[in-house]
Amino acid sequence: MAAQQHLYLVDGSSYIFRAYHRLPPLTDPEGTPVGAVYGYTTMLWKLADDLDKADGPTHLAVILDKDSQSFRNEIYPEYKANRPPPPEDLVPQFPLIRDATRAFSLPCIEEQGLEADDLIASYARAAQREGWNVTIVSSDKDLMQLVGEVDGARIDMLDTMKSQRIYIEEVEEKFGVKPELVGDVLALMGDSVDNIPGIFGIGPKTASKLIAEHGSLTAALDAAEDMKKSKLKERLLENRADAEMSRVLVELKEDCDLPEPLEDFKLDGVPPEPLSAFLEKHGFTSLLRRLDAGRGSPDRPNNLHPEKATTKGDAGTAEGNRQPLPEMEAVDRSKYETVQTLERLEAWVARALAAQVVAVDTETNSLDAMRADLVGVSLALGPNDACYIPLGHGSSDMFAEKPTQVPLEEALAALRPLLEADEVVKVFQNGKYDLNVLARYDITVGPIEDTMIISFDLDAGRGQDGIGGGHGMDELSERHLGHTPIPFKEVCGTGKKQIPFGEVPLDKATAYAAEDADVTWRLYQHLKPRLAIEGGTRIYERVDRPLIPVVAQMERHGIKVDRAHLSRLSEEFAKETGRLEKEIHELAGEEFTVGSPKQLGDILFDKLGHKGGKKGKSGQYSTDQSVLERLAGEGAPIANKVLEWRQLAKLKSTYTDALQEAINPDTGRVHTSYSLVGAQTGRLSSTDPNLQNIPIRTAIGRQIREAFVPDAGNVLLAADYSQIELRLAAHMADVETLKEAFANGEDIHARTATEMFGEVTRDTRARAKTINFAILYGISRWGLAGRLEVEPDEAQAMIDTYFQRFPGIQRYIMETLETVRERGYSETLFGRKTWFPRINSKNQAERQGSERAAINAPIQGTSADIIKRAMARMMPALREAGLGHVRMLLQVHDELVFELPEGDVAAASPIIERVMAEAAAPAVTLSVPLGVEIGTGKSWDAAH
DNA sequence: CGGATCACG
DNA sequence: GACGTACGTGATCCGA
Structure with a gap:
C-alpha cells in the first residue's frame, strides 16, 4: 500500500498579516521592511523541516490572495469594504512573500477573482477526494468549516503561530458546534473585519448557542417566532435577510478550477539555490548559517545542529507565546557523567578551556546565596555533553558510605582557572546567584553570560496574559526547547520532607544538575542569536550584562542593621498596638x-451603622485607608484608632520584626536579593527582605530607617536623582516649558502650578504634583478626579489645560501608543523593550490598563536604564580616584546608598554625583540636566 | 493560595 | 448594560 499522501496548504496572506503585527519591524540591508517576511520564512522552513516525518507534508503549496475583489462583492458590494489599508511598511512585503516562496522552490497559487480561502477549500476537497490527508496552515476561522474526515481522509488545520493543531474538538471548543455548522454560526455573528453584517447584537457566544440549540441557521431563524419577547427575538426577526446573505458570504467555494494539478505540489527537498541568495539578500544571517550547517540544504533538517534551530519565528503574542518547537537532539540524561576523580575533572576543565563557551551551574543546600554551601558544580559543553561534579554530598549520616568525590579544595583549584579565564565565556541561568556562591570560596567568575537576562531583554512583558512569560529555567526550557527538566521537588522533595541537595544520591543528582547545565547551554545557543536579530544587543551588552557582577557585589556587601534599635521599636509598637486594640474593641462593643x-x-x-460602605466583588466592605480617613472625618473615633493600629502593626510585622530575623549571623548584616528580571519595565526589585520599601514618609516609619547604620568610623551616603522621571518625560516628549524649568533649576511642581492655576500656593502645588504624576502614569479623568476630590469634568478640564500648557505631552502619548499597538512593545531611550500583548485587546479594561502601562514604561524604563548604567560605572570611577574601598550597598530605583569612611565623603561625593548625572552619555544625549542630591549621616534616615 | 492592605519609587 | 479607572514593585495577614 502506498504511503498516505499529505497535502499542506499554506494560507500565505493571512499569515503575513499576523506575522507583521507580532514581529519587530526588522529591515534588510537595503532598508526594506522584512519583519513579516522573516516570520513567514521561518514558518516555511519549519514546514519543510517536517518533510519525511510522520504526519509531515508530502505535498505543499502556498495560496495567496490576488486582489481584494471577488465574486462576493457582486453579492454584497460592501464586502470587505471597511478594511483599513495595510500598514505602510507591510505593503512592500507582499511581493516578497512570493519571492520567499519561490526561494524555497515551492508552488505559489493565486487566481484573479478568487480569494485564497476558496482556492484552499477547492484544493482541500480535491485532495480529500483522492484520499489524501490535508493540513491547512492558517488560523482563519472561516476555514474551520472544512475540518473533518471523509472516507478516512482528514482535513485539519495548523496554527503555526501557536503551534496548535486544530481538529474537530478544537473547532467545537471554539464555536460550540461541529465544523459543518461553523458557517451558520459565522453568518449570525458576522465579521467586522470582512464587513459581514451578521445580526447586530449577536456575538460569538449567542450565535453558537442558537445554532447548537436549533441545529442550523434556518432552524434558529424559524424558531424566532415562538421565542418569548426579547431583544434577541426582535433582532432575529428583523434581520433575517442579513443573516441569510451572510450565510452565502461565508460559504466557501469548493469547486473552483484548480490552476495547477495536485501532483505538481509534490515536495522534493529544497535545493540550496535560490534559497541561499534570498536569505543573503535580505540579511537573514541566522537562517543562512542554518542552511550552511545543514550540509548546504535544509531538506535534511535532522542533520542541522540543534542550536541553530528555529530562532525567533513566532515568539510571544497576544494570544500566547509558545514557539514552534525547534529541532533538537533530545535531552538524554544517560549521557551525563558523574565526575568523581581529579583526573576526570581535569579532563573536563581542559575541554572547557578549549571550547571557549561553557554552561555552568552550581548546586547548594540553600536558596539564599549568602548562606549557601557548595554541594556540586555542573558543566555543559554541548547538547548532552554535560557532567556533574559532586563536592559536598553525604555530609550527614543519610549515606551509608560517603560517596567518592574530589576533595573540595582540589576541585576548586582545578575549576578556578576555568571559571576565572578571560577567554572562556561562562554561561549561567541567573548567574548572580552562582557568582555569590562562588565568591564565598574566593572565586571571581568572569566573563559571564546569563540566559535569564537575555530572555528578559528579549521578552519582558510577554505572557502578561498569564500564559507564562517568566524567565526561570524550567519555563524557558518548556517554551524554547520543548523540554521539561526534572523538577527540583522530584529530587529533593517538598515541605517537611525536603532534603538538602547534598543528601541526594549521585545518580539522581547528576541527572538533575547536569541537565540544568545542558539546558542552559542549549538556551544560550537558542536565545543569544535573537539579541542581534531583534535589536536586544544594546540593552543587554551596555546595561544589563555589566550589571550582574555589580549587583552581586552589592548583595554580598549587605547593610548593617542595629538589632537593638529594631527590637526596642518592636516592643514599643507591640505595646501601642495592644493598647489600641483594647480601645477599638471597646468602641466596637465586642472583641474581634x-x-x-x-x-x-x-x-x-x-x-x-456607618454610612457609605462599599462592597467590592469579593462581597466584602472596603476598609482601606481612604475609607477609614473618610469615616474619621465624619466623626468616627474608631476609624482613627484602626488607622493607627494598622500603621504600627504593619511596621512591626513587616519591618522591625522581620528585619531582625534577616540579619545574617555570619556577617551581622542584612543581605537583600535583587531581581534583575522582576519588573517588566527594567527596574530591579528587592526581596528577602525587600529593602526598597523601607518607610520614609512618616515620622514613625522613619524610625526604622534609623536602624540602618554604617560600621564604626564610616557614614552612609545617599545619592538621589531628583525628579528623574519628570525630567525624562520633558526630554522624551520634548516639552519646552518643562525643559526650561529644569534647566533653570526650578521647583517643577511649583512651575506646573503656575502654568495650571496662575499662582503657587500649598494647595495648587500639591495639585500640580498629583497631575504631574498622573501624566506619567497614563491619566483618566476619573482617576484624577478621585485623587483630587473633584468632579470628573473638572479633572478633564485640568488635563486639557495641562496638554495645552505643555504641548508635546499629548503627542508623546499618542505616538507611544500607536507604536506599541503596531509593534507590540514599547522601547526606552536605550532600546529596552517591554511587550504589551494585551494592547489591542477587545476587553476595554484590559486594553486601557495596557495603554496606561505602555505610556509609563518608556519613562520608568529609561530611568531604570540610567541608574543601572551609573551603577556599572560607579566602582571603576571610584577606584580610579583611589576610592576602591567605598562600598555601594543599595539601590532604590532613583537612589544609591554607599558606605564609606567619614573622611572620604568630600572626595567621593563629586565622583558619585558626576557618574550619576552623566550616566546617559554618551549613548543618549538628554536635553535636560539630571539633578543628583547627596546626603550623608550616621543612619540611612540621617543621610536624607 | 488569592484578596486586601500598605510600605516604597 | 455594567465595569472601573494611575505606573511599577513585595510582604504580611486573613480566611477559604
Whole structure:
C-alpha cells in the first residue's frame, strides 16, 4: 500500500498579516521592511523541516490572495469594504512573500477573482477526494468549516503561530458546534473585519448557542417566532435577510478550477539555490548559517545542529507565546557523567578551556546565596555533553558510605582557572546567584553570560496574559526547547520532607544538575542569536550584562542593621498596638480581629451603622485607608484608632520584626536579593527582605530607617536623582516649558502650578504634583478626579489645560501608543523593550490598563536604564580616584546608598554625583540636566 | 493560595 | 448594560 499522501496548504496572506503585527519591524540591508517576511520564512522552513516525518507534508503549496475583489462583492458590494489599508511598511512585503516562496522552490497559487480561502477549500476537497490527508496552515476561522474526515481522509488545520493543531474538538471548543455548522454560526455573528453584517447584537457566544440549540441557521431563524419577547427575538426577526446573505458570504467555494494539478505540489527537498541568495539578500544571517550547517540544504533538517534551530519565528503574542518547537537532539540524561576523580575533572576543565563557551551551574543546600554551601558544580559543553561534579554530598549520616568525590579544595583549584579565564565565556541561568556562591570560596567568575537576562531583554512583558512569560529555567526550557527538566521537588522533595541537595544520591543528582547545565547551554545557543536579530544587543551588552557582577557585589556587601534599635521599636509598637486594640474593641462593643478587613468591615458598617460602605466583588466592605480617613472625618473615633493600629502593626510585622530575623549571623548584616528580571519595565526589585520599601514618609516609619547604620568610623551616603522621571518625560516628549524649568533649576511642581492655576500656593502645588504624576502614569479623568476630590469634568478640564500648557505631552502619548499597538512593545531611550500583548485587546479594561502601562514604561524604563548604567560605572570611577574601598550597598530605583569612611565623603561625593548625572552619555544625549542630591549621616534616615 | 492592605519609587 | 479607572514593585495577614 502506498504511503498516505499529505497535502499542506499554506494560507500565505493571512499569515503575513499576523506575522507583521507580532514581529519587530526588522529591515534588510537595503532598508526594506522584512519583519513579516522573516516570520513567514521561518514558518516555511519549519514546514519543510517536517518533510519525511510522520504526519509531515508530502505535498505543499502556498495560496495567496490576488486582489481584494471577488465574486462576493457582486453579492454584497460592501464586502470587505471597511478594511483599513495595510500598514505602510507591510505593503512592500507582499511581493516578497512570493519571492520567499519561490526561494524555497515551492508552488505559489493565486487566481484573479478568487480569494485564497476558496482556492484552499477547492484544493482541500480535491485532495480529500483522492484520499489524501490535508493540513491547512492558517488560523482563519472561516476555514474551520472544512475540518473533518471523509472516507478516512482528514482535513485539519495548523496554527503555526501557536503551534496548535486544530481538529474537530478544537473547532467545537471554539464555536460550540461541529465544523459543518461553523458557517451558520459565522453568518449570525458576522465579521467586522470582512464587513459581514451578521445580526447586530449577536456575538460569538449567542450565535453558537442558537445554532447548537436549533441545529442550523434556518432552524434558529424559524424558531424566532415562538421565542418569548426579547431583544434577541426582535433582532432575529428583523434581520433575517442579513443573516441569510451572510450565510452565502461565508460559504466557501469548493469547486473552483484548480490552476495547477495536485501532483505538481509534490515536495522534493529544497535545493540550496535560490534559497541561499534570498536569505543573503535580505540579511537573514541566522537562517543562512542554518542552511550552511545543514550540509548546504535544509531538506535534511535532522542533520542541522540543534542550536541553530528555529530562532525567533513566532515568539510571544497576544494570544500566547509558545514557539514552534525547534529541532533538537533530545535531552538524554544517560549521557551525563558523574565526575568523581581529579583526573576526570581535569579532563573536563581542559575541554572547557578549549571550547571557549561553557554552561555552568552550581548546586547548594540553600536558596539564599549568602548562606549557601557548595554541594556540586555542573558543566555543559554541548547538547548532552554535560557532567556533574559532586563536592559536598553525604555530609550527614543519610549515606551509608560517603560517596567518592574530589576533595573540595582540589576541585576548586582545578575549576578556578576555568571559571576565572578571560577567554572562556561562562554561561549561567541567573548567574548572580552562582557568582555569590562562588565568591564565598574566593572565586571571581568572569566573563559571564546569563540566559535569564537575555530572555528578559528579549521578552519582558510577554505572557502578561498569564500564559507564562517568566524567565526561570524550567519555563524557558518548556517554551524554547520543548523540554521539561526534572523538577527540583522530584529530587529533593517538598515541605517537611525536603532534603538538602547534598543528601541526594549521585545518580539522581547528576541527572538533575547536569541537565540544568545542558539546558542552559542549549538556551544560550537558542536565545543569544535573537539579541542581534531583534535589536536586544544594546540593552543587554551596555546595561544589563555589566550589571550582574555589580549587583552581586552589592548583595554580598549587605547593610548593617542595629538589632537593638529594631527590637526596642518592636516592643514599643507591640505595646501601642495592644493598647489600641483594647480601645477599638471597646468602641466596637465586642472583641474581634482588628487585622481582618472582613470582620472590621462588618463591625463598621453593619454593627456600628456607618454610612457609605462599599462592597467590592469579593462581597466584602472596603476598609482601606481612604475609607477609614473618610469615616474619621465624619466623626468616627474608631476609624482613627484602626488607622493607627494598622500603621504600627504593619511596621512591626513587616519591618522591625522581620528585619531582625534577616540579619545574617555570619556577617551581622542584612543581605537583600535583587531581581534583575522582576519588573517588566527594567527596574530591579528587592526581596528577602525587600529593602526598597523601607518607610520614609512618616515620622514613625522613619524610625526604622534609623536602624540602618554604617560600621564604626564610616557614614552612609545617599545619592538621589531628583525628579528623574519628570525630567525624562520633558526630554522624551520634548516639552519646552518643562525643559526650561529644569534647566533653570526650578521647583517643577511649583512651575506646573503656575502654568495650571496662575499662582503657587500649598494647595495648587500639591495639585500640580498629583497631575504631574498622573501624566506619567497614563491619566483618566476619573482617576484624577478621585485623587483630587473633584468632579470628573473638572479633572478633564485640568488635563486639557495641562496638554495645552505643555504641548508635546499629548503627542508623546499618542505616538507611544500607536507604536506599541503596531509593534507590540514599547522601547526606552536605550532600546529596552517591554511587550504589551494585551494592547489591542477587545476587553476595554484590559486594553486601557495596557495603554496606561505602555505610556509609563518608556519613562520608568529609561530611568531604570540610567541608574543601572551609573551603577556599572560607579566602582571603576571610584577606584580610579583611589576610592576602591567605598562600598555601594543599595539601590532604590532613583537612589544609591554607599558606605564609606567619614573622611572620604568630600572626595567621593563629586565622583558619585558626576557618574550619576552623566550616566546617559554618551549613548543618549538628554536635553535636560539630571539633578543628583547627596546626603550623608550616621543612619540611612540621617543621610536624607 | 488569592484578596486586601500598605510600605516604597 | 455594567465595569472601573494611575505606573511599577513585595510582604504580611486573613480566611477559604
